[in-house]
Amino acid sequence: MNELVRLQDISFQYDEEADYALKGVSFSIYEGEWLAIVGHNGSGKSTLAKLLNGLQYAQEGTISVDGMLLSEDTVWEVRKKIGMVFQNPDNQFVGTTVQDDVAFGLENHGVAREEMVDRVRHSLEKVKMDQFLDQEPHHLSGGQKQRVAIAGVIALRPNLIILDEATSMLDPRGREEVLDTVRELKQDHQMTVISITHDLEEAAKADRIIVMNKGKLYREGSPAEIFQMDEELVQLGLDIPFPVKMSKLFKEKGIPLTKYHLTEEELVNELWTSHSKM
Amino acid sequence: MMEKMIFGRYVPAQSIIHRMDPRSKLILIFLFVCVVFIANNVYTYAALIIYTFAMILLSKVPVRFIIAGLKPVFLLVIFTLILHLFLTREGAIIFELGPITIYEEGLRQGIFISLRFFLLILMTSILTLTTTPIEITDGLETLLGPLKKVKFPVHELALMMSISLRFIPTLMGETDKIMKAQTARGVDFSGGPIKERVKAVIPLLIPLFVSSFKRAEELATAMEARGYRGGEGRTKYRQLSWRITDTMMLLLLAALSVILILLRT
Numbered sequence: 001m002n003e004l005v006r007l008q009d010i011s012f013q014y015d016e017e018a019d020y021a022l023k024g025v026s027f028s029i030y031e032g033e034w035l036a037i038v039g040h041n042g043s044g045k046s047t048l049a050k051l052l053n054g055l056q057y058a059q060e061g062t063i064s065v066d067g068m069l070l071s072e073d074t075v076w077e078v079r080k081k082i083g084m085v086f087q088n089p090d091n092q093f094v095g096t097t098v099q100d101d102v103a104f105g106l107e108n109h110g111v112a113r114e115e116m117v118d119r120v121r122h123s124l125e126k127v128k129m130d131q132f133l134d135q136e137p138h139h140l141s142g143g144q145k146q147r148v149a150i151a152g153v154i155a156l157r158p159n160l161i162i163l164d165e166a167t168s169m170l171d172p173r174g175r176e177e178v179l180d181t182v183r184e185l186k187q188d189h190q191m192t193v194i195s196i197t198h199d200l201e202e203a204a205k206a207d208r209i210i211v212m213n214k215g216k217l218y219r220e221g222s223p224a225e226i227f228q229m230d231e232e233l234v235q236l237g238l239d240i241p242f243p244v245k246m247s248k249l250f251k252e253k254g255i256p257l258t259k260y261h262l263t264e265e266e267l268v269n270e271l272w273t274s275h276s277k278m
Numbered sequence: 279m280m281e282k283m284i285f286g287r288y289v290p291a292q293s294i295i296h297r298m299d300p301r302s303k304l305i306l307i308f309l310f311v312c313v314v315f316i317a318n319n320v321y322t323y324a325a326l327i328i329y330t331f332a333m334i335l336l337s338k339v340p341v342r343f344i345i346a347g348l349k350p351v352f353l354l355v356i357f358t359l360i361l362h363l364f365l366t367r368e369g370a371i372i373f374e375l376g377p378i379t380i381y382e383e384g385l386r387q388g389i390f391i392s393l394r395f396f397l398l399i400l401m402t403s404i405l406t407l408t409t410t411p412i413e414i415t416d417g418l419e420t421l422l423g424p425l426k427k428v429k430f431p432v433h434e435l436a437l438m439m440s441i442s443l444r445f446i447p448t449l450m451g452e453t454d455k456i457m458k459a460q461t462a463r464g465v466d467f468s469g470g471p472i473k474e475r476v477k478a479v480i481p482l483l484i485p486l487f488v489s490s491f492k493r494a495e496e497l498a499t500a501m502e503a504r505g506y507r508g509g510e511g512r513t514k515y516r517q518l519s520w521r522i523t524d525t526m527m528l529l530l531l532a533a534l535s536v537i538l539i540l541l542r543t
Contacts, residue, residue: 100516104504106513107512116513
């Protein structure tokens with residue numbers, strides 16, 4: 001797998017604050033993967049997202065995106081490659097209607113009008129919001145607004161999408177809508193996705209998880225590896241997903257399961273087929 | 279309900295006026311304001327009235343919306359009429375009762391000036407009733423475009439307007455929410471003397487301000503993340519198209535002014 005983004009010894013401190021928000025963080029993001037960055041509030045995970053997009057600059061360390069060193073000169077190029085979806089669906093909707101909002105990023109990058117029309121249609125089709133071209137934001141649900149935000153991001157054809165707590169303000173249905181949309185995009189376009197979240201259930205479906213704690217990279221690994229940490233995760237202020245908890249309890253009761261299951265489906269499948277094996 | 283107050287202004291319909299370019303509508307209104315002042319006798323005012331009513335018919339906006347638009351200024355029109363009626367002391371006396379004397383010139387002036395007022399309001403109502411706020415913003419942005427040369431922040435102004443328009447319903451919803459939350463905590467917004475009611479607004483406004491600033495900050499971050507760096511090098515998605523009808527409408531107004539100049543005394 002090709003390396004898309006590389007962080008090297010990143011340290012960052014907000015003005016007027018004694019503690020480092022990030023301290024000596026290094027890792028890489030590879031093309032085509034879904035990376036979840038988890039951690040409780042104040043672990044530095046959102047700061048990380050802002051640094052990647054050049055919304056803040058690290059005091060120490062370097063970030064390179066697609067071979068380009070992120071600096072004030074390259075930041076606009078980098079922002080073309082990295083799209084971001086934020087937490088609050090309302091506070092990132094700039095246009096007065098759905099199509100205006102999707103066009104906003106394209107306008108900023110000076111895309112010609114004919115191409116804009118094309119790309120706006122296309123991106124809205126991909127997030128299944130093409131029926132709502134002239135709809136105003138206050139008539140849309142949270143999940144729909146986030147899908148429009150995603151359309152705005154993919155219209156710019158980035159290599160990487162960062163979801164910065166993008167589903168945390170949505171109801172379960174909106175959350176599924178948004179995650180399904182991203183999953184489809186990732187599959188169809190080999191998009192790289194970083195989802196920053198404190199929902200381990202969401203993280204369980206990622207390819208790789210990075211656990212942040214107190215501004216440091218605490219652990220890195222596949223979801224299965226990370227959930228082995230078990231109690232340690234709870235101490236970090238994270239909640240273990242239900243299927244993992246269940247599998248653990250089954251094991252404690254002496255019911256032999258092959259492994260800690262990450263999704264409900266896997267767990268149910270093993271449970272209903274287990275009787276015939278016993 | 280509050281939403282209706284502001285957005286209820288635009289009445290969607292398919293009419294020649296609705297389809298007109300907002301630029302030509304704005305120019306038309308601006309010129310009309312000047313043209314109205316040419317009129318100074320019965321014939322010229324008749325011509326103006328015919329023109330305005332023709333416009334109302336063309337706009338296909340139901341009359342009740344237009345009347346609703348007139349309501350708030352109706353008192354002002356009446357007031358102008360009365361003021362002229364009593365204060366102008368020219369021409370023959372037509373009515374006398376105790377201390378009240380009404381002169382012919384006063385009646386004439388009063389009627390003409392309030393009529394002028396009335397027509398101006400009708401025409402501007404047609405503009406706001408047939409054009410969405412965002413279209414007006416687009417129109418203004420292009421019309422004021424030349425002012426960029428003298429460093430007037432036209433793009434920024436238009437962006438500010440469109441963002442405000444986009445956030446009005448959001449903030450209305452939020453006001454509603456805060457109001458309910460404060461009512462649940464025992465604040466009474468509806469009853470009591472004026473002083474109490476003004477006091478009750480404070481716990482409504484403060485949270486609203488705080489959250490608006492937070493929104494503004496997040497919006498700015500989101501805009502920056504999406505590559506916004508000012509008006510330079512930006513293309514535009516919304517497009518205005520000047521059609522033959524727009525030119526025709528302006529020619530019609532030109533014809534009207536020629537008629538008015540010929541008829542005026």
